[in-house]
Each structure stands twice: as C-alpha cells, then as structure tokens.
Amino acid sequence: MTITQNIKVAVDAVVFGYNSTDGLSILLIKRKSDTFHGTWALPGGLVHEGESLEQAVTRELNEETGVSINYLEQLYTFGKPERDPRNRVVSVAYYGLVKPDIFKLKAATDASDVAWFEVKKLPTLAFDHNEIISEAIKRLKGKITYEPIGFELLDEKFPFSELEKLYMTVLDRPLDRRNFKKKIMKFGFLEETNEKQSLSGAGRPGNLFQFNQEKYFQLKKEGINFEI
C-alpha cells in the first residue's frame, strides 16, 4: 500500500479575448524549452507547493504573458499517462476571460513569443492543448447561455450591438436583434446610460450600456434564471 508516486501537477490556461473585428481569440505562448521547442502552446506550468491551483494559474499567466485575468474558472483535468512525452503530468486546465483593453494592450506589446490567435485560425499546438481548447470553447458556449459572463469580455460600457455580436460569434449562429434585446433587457441587470458610442465610420451612434453585477447577484438570489 506504500506507493511512491511521481506525478507532476500543472495548470494550463485558455484565455479568451474578444473584439468585434477579430472575433474570439486565445492567448498563446511560443515554447522555449526543449520539448516542443518553438511550438505554440497554452500558458501554464507546474504548481508550486504552497499555492492553490488558482494562484498557480494567475502566477503563470502573469509570468509568461503579463496579462491579468478578469474571470477565471476551472475547466477540466487532463491526465492521460502519455500526454506529456517527458514524464507523467496531470494538468488542471482553466479558462479565463479578459476585457478588451488588456486584449488590445498585449496584442501591441507582443514580443513574438506571446500572441493572440483567432479561434478560427489556431495553429497546431504542443501536447494535447488543441483538445483542451476545444473543450474550453464548448464550455464557453454552454456557460454563456445560462450565465451572463459575456460582459467579462466587453468594456465597462459598450453599445448593445457589441453584446449581440459577441453572442453571435461565440454561439456561432445568427440572433434576431429585436428578440435578443427584448430578452436581455427583461432580466433587468443591464443598464442604459446616456452616453453615446463614438462610432469609427458611418452609422447612427448607439447608446452605451453597462452590466450591473450587484443587481444580477441579487436577482439570482431571488431566483431568476438567465438563459439565452
């Protein structure tokens, strides 16, 4: 019954960023170590002795990419014996969402070893990272329909069309503008401001909206259930 186990525990992060022109993107890093050298991979690494899994993800993200995360949730744990060719590594995958300013910022700072890739144009990744990403996308699709986490990918204040486009992008299907707005506004946690969007090109500028999280939590406690 005395087993000397030598399995490493790692975390990996699927970080999503969004804007209406590029769609949904994922943050990747180019590997520097021998295994899969030069290959793109998810940010992540071994968990330290004294830290929680969430702390490990946050730390690794900060070390490897410099981004700080806005919304973070555990996704799934990947543990096939052969998933790392060197030794046995069990990886607890997380997925996270960042606001557009962080998304934009890093796209600029880009030192060619950290980059955003549109989910439609992902390269082949190291280890089982493509599989992890496809699970993350599946989860995001599901989650966004019954929890209003979409706001975590938008600025504090945003035109309504941005939210609509986001949902269409993530769910990968068209949505009726009027019906979508009716549904969202009925919940009561989205507030309309008086400010107007500063549109880049032509078109009528729309009002800006903001998500009221406290109101949402309150409504949730009272038993509303958000669903798209």
Add this chain to the structure above:
Amino acid sequence: MTITQNIKVAVDAVVFGYNSTDGLSILLIKRKSDTFHGTWALPGGLVHEGESLEQAVTRELNEETGVSINYLEQLYTFGKPERDPRNRVVSVAYYGLVKPDIFKLKAATDASDVAWFEVKKLPTLAFDHNEIISEAIKRLKGKITYEPIGFELLDEKFPFSELEKLYMTVLDRPLDRRNFKKKIMKFGFLEETNEKQSLSGAGRPGNLFQFNQEKYFQLKKEGINFEI
C-alpha cells in the same frame, strides 16, 4: 526554473445509488489509516504511474468497495494546499451512477466499513469530502435536466413512476405527472414494453419502460435537445 515538486495526485469518487424508498444515496467507506481513522470518507486514493485518471477511479472503487460503476464523469479538481493535513494532495473528483441491483447488493454485503448513506443524512466526512459531495449533487441536478442520465440509476426496465420519482428526488421539487410524461415521451427514446410492474402492495401495476440509448444518440446527432 527547476522546481522539485512533491504533490500527490489522487482521485475520489462520489457514487450515487437510488431507489424510490430510500431516495438518493452515496457510497462511503470507513477510513482505516491514521489520519481521520474511523471517519467516513469518499472512496478514492492515489493515482498509479501508468494509469489514467478514469482507470484509477475504477480501480479504487473496485478495491475499496467492490462496486463496478455504470456511468462515470469527472466532476472537479480540488487542490487547496491545506486540504490534506499530511502533505499536498490534489484530488480529481469524479461522480458516478450505479444501477439498483448493485446498490441493493452492496447494502446487503455491507461489512460495516462500506455503506450507503442517504444524501439527506450524511455524516461529517474526512478532508473536504462534504464539499466534494455538495458539488456532485449540484452537478447531478444540473446534468439530469439536460442529459437523460437518470436511466443510469434505474433498472433496465422500470415503471414510469420510478423515473418520475427519481426526478422529483434529485431536483427536489414536485413535478406534474401528466406534463412530465408528455415531455419525456415526446423525445422518442423511451420505449413502452408490454410487461407489467409487479407491485409490492396495493395499487394498479404500471407498464414497464426502457431507455433506448442508440435511439437517443441518433436523435442527439440529429439535434434534439433534451431538457426537463
């Protein structure tokens, strides 16, 4: 960057059994090792080097309880540094469902160190196992509403009322008999047989039904979505 990590990887299993008299129950074992000696806990243990996480759960369940599982799904990974007082253990929790015959069988064989506990009458458990169970129940509640996994807790053939009671027990709310039956039967994967229930007491015996899994998978491919 060379970190000598000494974290152990374990698996724990929340195994659900069901019958209409006792309701929903969970399989627990009484601990024999020093830490938490004599305390009830979830079956589980350290993952071996060459096996997958699923294999580890199945093996541990077999070694510790003798039950073989019918439906198994990863739940969540628990990794707080202090969750095991001895050393750092990250535990990948699974939940599983067993058919009534296995549920019954083990209740009889019971050597007082393996037992079923009704979810309403759980003792205080070792480690963070109470927390794991409450997550498992939450997940089961959610899952059973959008995937027909309830059948994994019933016999091959069962009276319709069993399914109805199961849903009421798990969801912890009343359901209208006629509306529930309408909804389930509309999907088309539940088949009515000519056999009749052999009722123990008084009452009109009902027809037995069976779940047609192939038909369900086919319908799922064609894009139905089950939802209660």
Add this chain to the structure above:
DNA sequence: GCAAAAGTGTTTCAAGTACACCCATGT
C-alpha cells in the same frame, strides 16, 4: 368496498419566433 397507485386530455397563459421600416451619423 376501500385504499393505493397508474393512466389519461384539455384549456389557459407565457414565451419564442418571424419579420420591415425609419432614424442618426459620416463621407
């Protein structure tokens, strides 16, 4: 014959879906 459980339809109400025209701005 009475208690226990199963079987069965209709009506009402709420939510989902489909759909088209006008408005404000930039060029």
Add this chain to the structure above:
DNA sequence: ACATGGGTGTACTTGAAACACTTTTGC
C-alpha cells in the same frame, strides 16, 4: 444623397403549466 449601423412593435405559433376523474390491483 447615399451608405452604414442603430432603434423599435406586432402578429403568430409553440411550448409550459394547471388541473380531476377513472381504472386496476391488494387487502
């Protein structure tokens, strides 16, 4: 003036919810 994107309401259809009496069996 025209191209671009934003804003808005109604009619129709479908699904959800509420609801009560009859039938078969054991005792």
